[in-house]
Amino acid sequence: MSSCAIVWFRQDLRLGDNPALVDALNRGFAVVPVYIHAPGEEGKWPPGGATKFWLHQSLKSLDKDLHDHKSKLILRTAGSSLDELRKLIKETGATAVFWNRRYEPAAIERDTTIKESLTKADIEVHSYNASLLFEPWTIKNKSEKPFRVFTPYWRHCLSIAEPPHPVSKPEQIKAPAKFPHTIKLDELELEPKIKWAEGIREAWTPGEAGAHKQLEKLLENVLANYGEGRNRPDQVGVSRISPHLHFGEVSPRQIWHRVKHEVGTKRGAKAKEGAQIYLKEIVWREFAYHLLYHFPHTEHVPLDEKFRHFPFKRDARALKRWQKGLTGYPLVDAGMRELWHTGWMHNRVRMVVGSFLVKDLLLPWQAGAKWFWDTLVDADLASNTMGWQWVAGCGADAAPYYRVFNPTLQGKKFDPEGDYVRRWVPELAGLEGDKIHTPWLLSDEELEQAGIVLGKSYPTPIVDHSVARLRALDALKSIKEDTILK
DNA sequence: TTTTGAGTTGTTCGA
DNA sequence: GTCGAACAACTCAAA
Numbered sequence: 328m329s330s331c332a333i334v335w336f337r338q339d340l341r342l343g344d345n346p347a348l349v350d351a352l353n354r355g356f357a358v359v360p361v362y363i364h365a366p367g368e369e370g371k372w373p374p375g376g377a378t379k380f381w382l383h384q385s386l387k388s389l390d391k392d393l394h395d396h397k398s399k400l401i402l403r404t405a406g407s408s409l410d411e412l413r414k415l416i417k418e419t420g421a422t423a424v425f426w427n428r429r430y431e432p433a434a435i436e437r438d439t440t441i442k443e444s445l446t447k448a449d450i451e452v453h454s455y456n457a458s459l460l461f462e463p464w465t466i467k468n469k470s471e472k473p474f475r476v477f478t479p480y481w482r483h484c485l486s487i488a489e490p491p492h493p494v495s496k497p498e499q500i501k502a503p504a505k506f507p508h509t510i511k512l513d514e515l516e517l518e519p520k521i522k523w524a525e526g527i528r529e530a531w532t533p534g535e536a537g538a539h540k541q542l543e544k545l546l547e548n549v550l551a552n553y554g555e556g557r558n559r560p561d562q563v564g565v566s567r568i569s570p571h572l573h574f575g576e577v578s579p580r581q582i583w584h585r586v587k588h589e590v591g592t593k594r595g596a597k598a599k600e601g602a603q604i605y606l607k608e609i610v611w612r613e614f615a616y617h618l619l620y621h622f623p624h625t626e627h628v629p630l631d632e633k634f635r636h637f638p639f640k641r642d643a644r645a646l647k648r649w650q651k652g653l654t655g656y657p658l659v660d661a662g663m664r665e666l667w668h669t670g671w672m673h674n675r676v677r678m679v680v681g682s683f684l685v686k687d688l689l690l691p692w693q694a695g696a697k698w699f700w701d702t703l704v705d706a707d708l709a710s711n712t713m714g715w716q717w718v719a720g721c722g723a724d725a726a727p728y729y730r731v732f733n734p735t736l737q738g739k740k741f742d743p744e745g746d747y748v749r750r751w752v753p754e755l756a757g758l759e760g761d762k763i764h765t766p767w768l769l770s771d772e773e774l775e776q777a778g779i780v781l782g783k784s785y786p787t788p789i790v791d792h793s794v795a796r797l798r799a800l801d802a803l804k805s806i807k808e809d810t811i812l813k
Numbered sequence: 814t815t816t817t818g819a820g821t822t823g824t825t826c827g828a
Numbered sequence: 829g830t831c832g833a834a835c836a837a838c839t840c841a842a843a
Contacts, residue, residue: 468840478820479840558822611821631838678822717821729835730823737823796824800835807836 332356339575344493370433375701388534427457463620538571553601569705629721670704681718738764
């Protein structure tokens with residue numbers, strides 16, 4: 328009888344390119360696949376509503392895939408993953424634990440403790456890289472420091488060896504003589520009690536198979552025109568792979584090599600360009616992990632210290648209007664409602680709503696990050712932190728202080744026919760073309776024809792953007808002067 | 814070693 | 829209508 332090992336699944340909910348699983352099998356272990364739900368161990372960032380919903384579907388899918396390999400997923404819920412692993416070791420007689428690494432500050436701390444404790448107890452522990460092309464500690468600039476600017480980071484990544492090829496999906500997964508007890512998926516209470524998530528359910532197919540379908544769609548329909556298409560929320564121009572990547576249903580290595588291979592078979596310069604831009608986005612994700620690893624405090628405070636005294640406002644009512652998509656700026660509102668309805672928002676629109684929250688409303692970026700954390704199915708601590716600090720201008724390679732997005736201009740540029748707004752803000756749907764981006768500029772007659780009563784059926788703008796812009800520039804100047812005084 | 818040039822995603826103003 | 833300049837300060841890499 329061979330000994331058995333626990334393969335602890337975390338943010339790697341897949342069988343393909345799963346080095347922990349494959350190596351456990353290669354070493355001859357029978358495998359007990361385990362998922363432990365321990366939200367209390369995620370520091371200040373326990374999974375939000377949308378994340379939990381996705382997780383439920385993804386675990387279900389993983390369990391099914393394991394069943395197809397004559398195995399199954401053992402589910403547990405715990406206050407302490409270490410205690411639960413110890414219990415599982417006792418129950419199964421396992422002599423080893425395998426997992427793929429995570430990189431968030433709280434997860435690193437937890438995993439380090441677990442590794443030490445288990446090793447001391449004579450349990451073999453093996454951990455692997457499965458969710459990054461480049462682990463953060465392996466990338467340094469010429470002065471041996473972490474990069475703080477993206478372009479040099481990107482060039483550096485291109486100059487070193489290609490990321491390794493993915494490992495293949497095991498054909499068989501050796502089962503233990505007896506599986507330990509598992510609780511039912513419903514007992515994790517991940518799905519909402521009231522049915523608010525049906526829009527998410529309709530919009531996505533969580534799980535490894537769904538992830539790969541999405542990747543094929545990217546290659547077939549999106550990549551060739553990615554350079555321009557990625558800016559168009561009214562079109563199918565982006566990958567929509569972020570939530571799959573976040574949960575590890577597909578790995579960046581799989582994406583990297585699949586995209587490279589696809590490009591190799593194509594001639595068009597545009598297709599090559601599109602692929603390169605897409606891969607750059609994948610490396611932005613890597614950069615986010617790089618930053619969070621080297622500057623872990625940035626999950627709460629700005630990387631740029633002078634922003635710690637930025638005169639942010641506290642305005643619960645304005646925050647609520649932003650969250651609900653009732654700011655009176657159609658593109659902002661469309662984005663916030665797309666988010667609420669589908670658990671996702673187009674990246675171009677994320678920048679616009681982010682800029683609006685921080686610069687037009689002068690609300691702290693942390694409030695935006697928190698809302699995104701709860702509502703996004705792709706909520707990822709590294710990407711979320713970097714994205715919000717970028718838009719606020721307080722992070723690495725940040726937007727210059729004078730860059731304040733104009734929500735109507737962005738609307739006219741990137742949603743020129745107004746189709747995106749029409750879809751998510753139905754009370755404006757009666758307006759034709761790009762007029763939909765500026766309802767407050769329309770005549771009474773035009774509004775009446777479209778069945779709109781400004782201030783009733785759709786709000787008047789919460790702030791005047793041109794005034795708010797100047798206010799933001801003033802606020803930004805004030806912290807600049809602060810640093811001179813110091 | 815020091816200097817220089819460039820750097821994800823923009824907007825406004827004035828010529 | 830179009831176009832270039834201006835809007836900081838700092839990091840990084842190349843010269």
